[in-house]
Amino acid sequence: MKAIGWGRVRGGLRRAALLWCVGGMVSLAGAQSIGQFGGGAPAGVVGPSQRSVAEWLARLQQGARVPSYIGTFVVSSASGAMSSSRIWHVCEGDVQLERVDALTGVPRSTLRRNDTVMTFLPDARVVTLDQRQLGAVFPNLLNLAQGLPVADYYDARELGRGRVAGCDAEIVQLLPRDEWRYGYRIWSERRTGLVLKTQTLNAHGRVLEQAAFSEVQLDAPVQAEQLRQMMANTQGYRIVKAEHARTTPQAEGWQLTTMVPGFEARNCYRRPPSASASLVQCLFSDGLATVSLFMQPLDPARHQQEGAVAMGATQTLTRRVVDRSGQWWVTAVGEVPPATLQAFVRGLERIP
Amino acid sequence: MNARIDQTLDLEAISALMDGQLRDDDAARALGMMTASGQARESWQLYHLVGDVLRSADLAACGQDRAFAARLAATLAAQRPAEVAAPRAPALSPHALTRPAANDGLFGWRMVAGLASFAAVAVIGWGMLGDLGPQRQGGAQLAQGAAAPRTALQTVAGPSPALSTAEPDEIRVADGPAVMLRDPRLDELLQAHRQVSATPALGGFVLNATYEGAGR
Numbered sequence: 001m002k003a004i005g006w007g008r009v010r011g012g013l014r015r016a017a018l019l020w021c022v023g024g025m026v027s028l029a030g031a032q033s034i035g036q037f038g039g040g041a042p043a044g045v046v047g048p049s050q051r052s053v054a055e056w057l058a059r060l061q062q063g064a065r066v067p068s069y070i071g072t073f074v075v076s077s078a079s080g081a082m083s084s085s086r087i088w089h090v091c092e093g094d095v096q097l098e099r100v101d102a103l104t105g106v107p108r109s110t111l112r113r114n115d116t117v118m119t120f121l122p123d124a125r126v127v128t129l130d131q132r133q134l135g136a137v138f139p140n141l142l143n144l145a146q147g148l149p150v151a152d153y154y155d156a157r158e159l160g161r162g163r164v165a166g167c168d169a170e171i172v173q174l175l176p177r178d179e180w181r182y183g184y185r186i187w188s189e190r191r192t193g194l195v196l197k198t199q200t201l202n203a204h205g206r207v208l209e210q211a212a213f214s215e216v217q218l219d220a221p222v223q224a225e226q227l228r229q230m231m232a233n234t235q236g237y238r239i240v241k242a243e244h245a246r247t248t249p250q251a252e253g254w255q256l257t258t259m260v261p262g263f264e265a266r267n268c269y270r271r272p273p274s275a276s277a278s279l280v281q282c283l284f285s286d287g288l289a290t291v292s293l294f295m296q297p298l299d300p301a302r303h304q305q306e307g308a309v310a311m312g313a314t315q316t317l318t319r320r321v322v323d324r325s326g327q328w329w330v331t332a333v334g335e336v337p338p339a340t341l342q343a344f345v346r347g348l349e350r351i352p
Numbered sequence: 353m354n355a356r357i358d359q360t361l362d363l364e365a366i367s368a369l370m371d372g373q374l375r376d377d378d379a380a381r382a383l384g385m386m387t388a389s390g391q392a393r394e395s396w397q398l399y400h401l402v403g404d405v406l407r408s409a410d411l412a413a414c415g416q417d418r419a420f421a422a423r424l425a426a427t428l429a430a431q432r433p434a435e436v437a438a439p440r441a442p443a444l445s446p447h448a449l450t451r452p453a454a455n456d457g458l459f460g461w462r463m464v465a466g467l468a469s470f471a472a473v474a475v476i477g478w479g480m481l482g483d484l485g486p487q488r489q490g491g492a493q494l495a496q497g498a499a500a501p502r503t504a505l506q507t508v509a510g511p512s513p514a515l516s517t518a519e520p521d522e523i524r525v526a527d528g529p530a531v532m533l534r535d536p537r538l539d540e541l542l543q544a545h546r547q548v549s550a551t552p553a554l555g556g557f558v559l560n561a562t563y564e565g566a567g568r
Contacts, residue, residue, distance in 0.1 A: 010443075060553035072557075075562050085562040088546050100561040110561040117547065117557075132548055184554060198554050211559050267548070281544055290549035302537065309538065314540060314545075331538070333545040 008150040053156045056172050057287070060117045060186065065091045065192030071165065071216030072103070075310030084214070090222040100146065111231045118231055127237040132244055132269070150287025153262040155179050162187055164196040165213040174288065179203050180260050180340045182313060192218065200335065202315035209312035244269040252280045253325075254295055258347035262286040267335055284334075285346070291334035291344055298327035308338055317341040325352040334343050361385070366395050370403075393418075 051059065068090045076082040078332075100110040110118040119128045159171040169187035176183050187197035197212035247270045249255060249312040256265075266283040282292045298320060308317045313335045321328040330348060332341040365382040368374050374382055388390045396420060412502040546563060 057553045064556060073558055073562050075559060083562050085558075087558055089558075098557060100558060102562070112557055112561075119561075130547055186554070195553070195555050198559070211555050211562070271544075281548075283548060285549075288551055288553065290545070290551065292541070292545040292549065293546070311542070314542065315540065318538070331541050333541055335549070 004300055050158055051156060051172075053151045053154050053174065056156050056174070056186075056188075057150065059193040060195055063188060065096065065194055065338070066189075066192045066218065067091055067196050068222040069194070069216055069218045070220040070222060071213045073100075073211065074214050075209065075211040077310075078207060079310075079312070081312065088222050088227065090227065092224050092225045095224070097224050099227055109230075111227060113123075113228070113231060116231075118234075120237065121152040125151070125237050126240055127234050128240045128242060128243040130244075132242075132267075150262075153181065153268050153286055154183075154288065159185070161190070165216045167194075167196055167216060169196050169211075176203075178261065179337060180262065180343070181286060181336055182208065184288065187212070189218070194218070202337065209314075243272045247272070247280065248267075249280075249282050252295065253351050254280070254282070255349055255351050256344070256347045257349050258343070260284075260291075260343050260347075263291065263344075266290075276329065289334060289336050289338055291332060291341065293344060294331040295321075295347060295348075296329050298329045308341075310338070315341055317345055318344050321348065321350070325350065361389060361392050361395065365390060367399060370396070370399055481524055 007169075066089070069087070070089075072084060073087050073089050074082065074084040083105060086101040086103060086104045090097050094114075096112070096114055098110075098112045100112075102108045105123055108320045111118045113119070115131060117130045119130075121127070146313070153176060154175060155175045156177060157173045159173055162169050162171050164187045168190040170190055171188050172183040173187065173188065183201040183203075185199040185201060186195060188194065189196050194216075196216065197210065199210040200208045202208055247268050249265070249268055252268070252270065263284040263286050266285050268282040269281065271279050271281065278296070280295045282295075286291070301318070303318075306318050306320055308315065310316075315332075315334060315336060315338050317332045317338065319330045319332075321330050327351070330345055332345050334341060334344075362382070362385065365374065365378070365385065367383040369379060371387075386396060546560040550560045
């Protein structure tokens with residue numbers, strides 16, 4: 001009997017304790033949300049000031065121009081694959097210099113000065129050189145904050161604050177408005193906007209891939225001159241220059257009869273520029289996600305198995321296209337759902 | 353708790369059962385009595401409570417756990433073995449490999465799962481996906497799953513008409529460190545894609561240069 005009475009008392013106590021905890025959490029959350037926005041916002045402003053998608057992208061792009069940092073970067077995919085690298089970054093005016101040393105896989109060191117990318121492969125004593133305009137795929141959002149397709153196909157939702165690699169971050173989720181694209185969760189360094197962590201999410205909210213700094217030192221002493229010298233010093237290396245000629249799908253005999261909503265045609269390249277059995281790469285972007293369509297003449301010995309492969313957030317789809325002029329091998333690659341690649345490939349036709 | 357115990361019950365047998373002293377037929381008889389008599393079960397409960405209180409006053413709260421026992425029994429009764437086994441059956445089909453795992457936030461698990469599924473996927477991967485016929489069925493299933501409310505897509509405005517017919521296939525092929533399973537020519541195209549697809553807002557160049565195999 002006593003035991004039951006005590007049990008009831010305990011139950012009452014437990015409920016009281018629970019209520020107290022919940023109350024405490026609510027008031028804590030309240031205090032946090034006030035503190036969260038009170039700190040940075042001008043006096044008198046109450047509540048969050050939500051940025052638009054375009055404003056967020058401009059901020060994130062601005063974040064890539066922090067004066068300098070050194071950090072370790074890790075990419076992991078839903079299937080368990082993981083890669084990491086050591087990064088040195090310095091930005092002087094309009095010149096961005098970066099060095100990315102792979103810590104996993106084949107030893108390599110990639111150096112970039114704006115659009116010039118050199119990859120040193122010490123084992124093979126080879127350095128590859130690519131001078132394509134990286135920025136051409138993505139217009140400068142700092143000048144074009146409005147009128148981007150990306151604003152019509154994603155919504156931004158701010159998820160508060162977090163901490164990544166020892167840095168305070170603001171978290172924003174970019175939600176796709178349809179199922180033609182993936183969603184993103186981005187941790188942006190509170191002061192500079194530097195992207196500290198990203199997650200790519202499918203329509204079910206599952207993380208397909210995530211990338212993050214495991215540690216980062218902002219305003220680190222990175223010497224731009226040293227990186228310049230490394231790019232200039234190719235002694236003992238064979239230089240392999242990536243040859244790309246600008247072209248258009250039409251000039252290569254291709255057309256897209258239907259376009260996936262939100263995606264716009266960007267650059268198109270032919271490689272190598274003169275060879276007859278060339279590879280054509282056409283790029284499409286919605287401002288966040290990119291799709292590459294590769295077209296090449298079918299080589300029965302090499303191109304046998306049509307199919308689809310997923311690697312983290314990157315999907316690939318391979319198809320044979322037959323027309324009167326011959327047979328073609330089409331490969332679609334992109335950080336988009338498989339259905340999007342299928343739609344791209346279905347819409348691709350030879351110009352009669 | 354009603355402490356009135358019918359003395360005709362073999363209380364000694366209950367006590368002995370608690371102490372693990374009954375064997376075979378005796379134990380079976382005692383258990384049969386417990387099954388048949390609510391009072392016997394109450395005695396069992398009370399004896400345990402007495403033992404608990406003697407050990408520690410904190411354990412006294414367990415005295416009215418009959419409600420828990422009843423709920424557990426009801427739940428177990430509701431879960432017929434056939435029903436439990438039913439959802440497992442499709443997991444054996446190759447198609448299940450293409451479905452995303454539920455252990456999403458746990459990358460540690462994925463490391464294990466990714467490696468474990470790798471061999472199977474290597475066999476099925478290209479062959480099965482060569483023709484997307486079987487995928488269509490899976491697409492329908494996934495579409496049903498997508499109909500459930502999801503936080504990530506709660507604000508999705510209006511369906512895209514073309515999308516209902518376009519199957520949102522989820523093609524999962526593990527990309528572990530065993531690169532040999534991949535087509536080197538496909539890797540080359542992946543690299544060509546990544547070289548020009550660096551989205552500045554998403555980590556951009558740094559991200560794309562970090563991918564394993566990016567430099568080959």
